[in-house]
Amino acid sequence: MLARLILCYTPTNEASNEVMDQVYEKLKSVLGSKRPQKELTILLGNMNAKIGSCNTGYEKVTGTHGLGDVNNNGEKFADSIVCRA
Numbered sequence: 001m002l003a004r005l006i007l008c009y010t011p012t013n014e015a016s017n018e019v020m021d022q023v024y025e026k027l028k029s030v031l032g033s034k035r036p037q038k039e040l041t042i043l044l045g046n047m048n049a050k051i052g053s054c055n056t057g058y059e060k061v062t063g064t065h066g067l068g069d070v071n072n073n074g075e076k077f078a079d080s081i082v083c084r085a
Helices: 017-031 072-082
Strands: 002-009 039-046
Touching (some): 002 017
Parallel strands (some): 002 039
């Protein structure tokens, strides 16, 4: 099995939408859409994201044990990885 570790940091919610879009587009390109079937990708870092406890639409990538509600970074982060799960 091939393992790939990715370390990432995203700006806080106070960053401009333009900056956030650039960061998440880069993350999407690093994650890629095609990967070997037996590849394990581990994404580590500080995404400044709050996922919350509702995982509707994100069941493959998040659990239901978060606290509170999702924030803007949490939504962008989940959107970036859900299509790769």
